Amino acid sequence: MIVLASAPLAVAAVLLGAALGKIRDVRAFAATIGGYRVLPAPLALPAAVAVLVVEVAAAALLLAPVTRPWGAVAAALLFAVFLGAMGSVLRRGLSVGCGCFGGRDLVGPGTMARTGVLLVLALMAVAAGPAPFAPLQVPVAAALLGVAFVLPLLVPGRGRHGPGGGRASGVTATRSPVEHGPRPGTPFALEGAPERTADQVLYALVSPGCGLCTTMLPHFTAMAARMEVVLVSAAPKDGSFGSDGPPLVVDPDVYDRNDILWPPYAVVTDRRGTVLAAGGAADPAQLRTVIDGAASPSPS
Incomplete structure (x- = not known):
């Protein structure tokens, strides 16, 4: 046939x-x-x-x-x-x-x-x-x-993905219909976190294999003028994000421990490590939403 x-x-x-x-x-x-x-x-x-x-x-x-x-x-x-x-x-x-x-x-x-x-x-x-x-x-x-x-x-x-959405990196530009990630008022669980020196700290979760993470890196770095910025990766250091930007913390279990789906993701905490706001950061608008949420965090 x-x-x-x-x-x-x-x-x-x-x-x-x-x-x-x-x-x-x-x-x-x-x-x-x-x-x-x-x-x-x-x-x-x-x-x-x-x-x-x-x-x-x-x-x-x-x-x-x-x-x-x-x-x-x-x-x-x-x-x-x-x-x-x-x-x-x-x-x-x-x-x-x-x-x-x-x-x-x-x-x-x-x-x-x-x-x-x-x-x-x-x-x-x-x-x-x-x-x-x-x-x-x-x-x-x-x-x-x-x-x-x-x-x-x-x-x-x-x-x-809508216009300006992700490359073929497996990273979404939309939120899942099921809520994931750390909630405001809860501690952000991160092994090896440096001592916090500012009232607000932005933890930018990135991955060496993520095209959107590379695109968002300058936007994360620019936030250092407003708050302390720390890059977080589950993969070993390989030089993908350089050495002259924000400090990089490697924690292989950070995604599972905080129920985060995949990078790029942003978490803002206070000096004690309590989450003020968190969410996907696949584009500058999403990052601004998280930052604005930290200014008036939701009740825990």
Whole structure:
């Protein structure tokens, strides 16, 4: 059947496109994987590399009839893992980028629908077996890709970053529908925090693999004119944020301990370390909202 025989071409095209979108910034893709919070932070980069290798290898296998069944099985397993990870994100109320093609899609019903359609195409490729190539498979494969990418656009609730939103870094520019993060009036739990010397301290949570964190770094630094500023990272120091700016504290458990989803994130405390305001800081407007909230903190 021509539709089944065309599925391997469609899946190979998707895998190659996805790999090309991610390989331009592997560290950013690793940050996306970290945002899912299903793997320990040190495994995010190896997992990102593994996904890219499997995507490229599966696409190559799909292009040759003799190896096509192996590539189809690998693709199906990959899409099944993606689908399970997205479902886990939605169940936990997280709001993160899907990292699917290096774009700005948030994990949501739309991305799950698209991944589900791609899983069906991969299973069709498995059923097709080592079918020989025929020119008619090209337009049919294009039509299958159209179905895979157009149908999810009709699914309600699909999320995207708005203008000026995040790069392909797994960092969202919107707040999760489920409230997370430290509450005003509670202590900010941070291991290795320097002694506070100002009435207000801004803790800017950043990550070396986060494109938005790099973009926001000058805005965090500029706040040093108003209050004490401390950068906080869960990853070991690697020079990503320089040595001539605010001090950097490394605390691998800071996100889990304070129920923070992913950077960039801002926490303002008083001299005693009590939270005055906290929230996502994916753009200057969000950072200003947190700073303004510290001026008139909500009751605990």
